[in-house]
Amino acid sequence: MTTNDLDFRTTVFDKEYITLAGTREGIVRGGRHLFDRLPQAFEGVDQIAVIGWGPQGSAQAQNLRDSLGGRLKVVVGLRAGSSSFAAARAAGFSEDDGTLGEMFAVIAASDMVLLLISDAAQAELHEEIFGALRPDATLGLSHGFLLGYLTQQGSHFPTGLDVIAVCPKGMGASVRALYVQGAETNGAGINASFAVEQNVSGRAVERALGWSVALGAPYTFRTTLRSEYLSDLTGERAILLGGVHGIVESLYRRFEDQGMSATEAYRHSVDAVTGPISRTVSTDGLLGLYQRLDDADREVFARAYVAAYPVGLELTHEIYDEVDAGNEIRSVILAGKRLARFPMGRIDRAEMWRAGEIARESRDDKALPLDPFTAGVFCGVMMGQIDTFIEKGHPYSEIANESVIEATDSLNPYMHARGVAYMVDNCSTTARLGSRKWAPRFDYLLTQTAYPAVDHSTSELGADLVKAFEEHPIHEVLRICAQMRPPVDIFVQ
Incomplete structure (x- = not known):
């Protein structure tokens, strides 16, 4: 990959350049003062689904909900009968207000779907998940494992979708714990990389950056989905x-x-x-x-x-x-x-x-x-x-x-x-x-x-x-x- 491969344009956030070992990289600094820009970053999105309640799913769902402050709806989707329903309810998500539901119903009703179930579950269920997605939805990942699996199978993501990734550089508990600290210290959080695998809408970069800022990332840098899973695994x-x-x-x-x-x-x-x-x-x-x-x-x-x-x-x-x-x-x-x-x-x-x-x-x-x-x-x-x-x-x-x-x-x-x-x-x-x-x-x-x-x-x-x-x-x-x-x-x- 070259530096140009990793450059990006944003009109919502303030991009700056840093030079690391003679290579110029574009980044976006985070902070709670940027939360008012999130509706603009998520333009065209009314509902964001977070699928899964593992360490990343639980952390990201709560951070997104808190950052957006009701300006967009954040809904948690779980497998029918999952024991995680109780934990999600305890964190403030509820079937009564439409912020908690069965995963495939939530996927079908959402404009942006963050798929944060386990790697093995992504591999097992990807065809059913792809079938439930709206034709013009944005699919979000926090790990490139699924791309690697699809490549092995000679398959690919459905055309017509935006496919993006935001990958916090830390465990889910850290993502949530440092975000909570950030209520008193602006910018406390875990750095994140972002990738754009498919950009059909022309809004993929803004949505990825908005997602990362909403998670509380102090700074966000660009990578590719393939590069991410190679380095992460x-x-x-x-x-x-x-x-x-x-x-x-x-x-x-x-x-x-x-x-x-x-x-x-x-x-x-x-x-x-x-x-x-x-x-x-x-x-x-x-x-x-x-x-x-x-x-x-x-x-x-x-x-x-x-x-x-x-x-x-x-x-x-x-x-x-x-x-x-x-x-x-x-x-x-x-x-x-x-x-x-x-x-x-x-x-x-x-x-x-x-x-x-x-x-x-x-x-x-x-x-x-x-x-x-x-x-x-x-x-x-x-x-x-x-x-x-x-x-x-x-x-x-x-x-x-x-x-x-x-x-x-x-x-x-x-x-x-x-x-x-x-x-x-x-x-x-x-x-x-x-x-x-x-x-x-x-x-x-x-x-x-x-x-x-x-x-x-x-x-x-x-x-x-x-x-x-x-x-x-x-x-x-x-x-x-x-x-x-x-x-x-x-x-x-």
């Missing part, structure tokens, strides 16, 4: 979930083998990553984390980074290739057919995660260690993902958000509050499957190749990798992105 299998899962399990065992108690090993592995390391990267970037260390700790960081970076680069390339070839999407669909017979087990019963429950009970966040070895491993794997996405031609906004910002500003704070095991056991089915599949690969390669390289050998290549890290363009990209960061940290209820 890869990222959640790498540093966002599967990678961090494998990293902390390998480090926990390493620290225990070196003589630490279970609680100490947890502090120096899991707590260090999800606490001080992530907080520092969130505010000061990867280079800021490195520069915060003293000379001795920088040497420890560098040795760990040099050993972990090749693992991150190799595995992220492999994951990306599997996603690009359609194998990961196919794997999710096949697994969905097995889950009734072979449901996913929980990982939180293992000794490490039980130790974590005990460790969190007595944790003092101010006293947590910023372990330099852990930091080097985490940043090495993260940089492997960054360089993979650069090589594959993704825009820098997407690279920064999918590789760094989503991890440190959304996912890791939840893991810090409730544990990595909690996240692995409670995220989307697609992400849970990906983490279980790829976390052992990260664990294995770090344990079998990276740590022995640290313990038993040195390499002249190490100095080159450290210099490349110090001079990497991602640092300036993150500095610019940080200027648009909301002035609040996520809270976990």
Whole structure:
């Protein structure tokens, strides 16, 4: 893709340009002062349907309703008999006022349909959903999985529809929690990308931007639906979930083998990553984390980074290739057919995660260690993902958000509050499957190749990798992105 491919025009919102690593990208900043423009952005739309009440569906339905303030009708559609009807009613949606109903009836009655059911359900029901859509409706997605599935099947979206995407760079709970904070802090929220797959009406860009602003996104950048699912599926299998899962399990065992108690090993592995390391990267970037260390700790960081970076680069390339070839999407669909017979087990019963429950009970966040070895491993794997996405031609906004910002500003704070095991056991089915599949690969390669390289050998290549890290363009990209960061940290209820 080229910069021109990602440019866009809007007459409703104020577009500005940022330059990231020499590439100009158009963005739109959000904020509650823009909510009065939403009816203009949604011109021609009287009713917006949010289909599904999972983490994204529940968050987006409430944010849209609150932002629009009754100027457009927001209706939640659920499968007949769904247990989520009670939760939607508790959040203020109701059959009595026409804001809650059976999904296919809601789809047929709506001008804009945001399809936020699970990936497997989208694949299973897409033909029936397409058949229920109005001929001139706008179909909205928050993930490109369905495009990947349709491509595999040699199929496509119905002609005559606008097809757009707004993809928050964080979990649904973050989308809602930071929006609620934004009532007092204008602009608090989760960044989002948007894509326009089909623009029949000529209004697709405005509707996508209106959707993103209504969700509370501090800034919105453009991507393509294909680019989004390639980076998103890869990222959640790498540093966002599967990678961090494998990293902390390998480090926990390493620290225990070196003589630490279970609680100490947890502090120096899991707590260090999800606490001080992530907080520092969130505010000061990867280079800021490195520069915060003293000379001795920088040497420890560098040795760990040099050993972990090749693992991150190799595995992220492999994951990306599997996603690009359609194998990961196919794997999710096949697994969905097995889950009734072979449901996913929980990982939180293992000794490490039980130790974590005990460790969190007595944790003092101010006293947590910023372990330099852990930091080097985490940043090495993260940089492997960054360089993979650069090589594959993704825009820098997407690279920064999918590789760094989503991890440190959304996912890791939840893991810090409730544990990595909690996240692995409670995220989307697609992400849970990906983490279980790829976390052992990260664990294995770090344990079998990276740590022995640290313990038993040195390499002249190490100095080159450290210099490349110090001079990497991602640092300036993150500095610019940080200027648009909301002035609040996520809270976990």
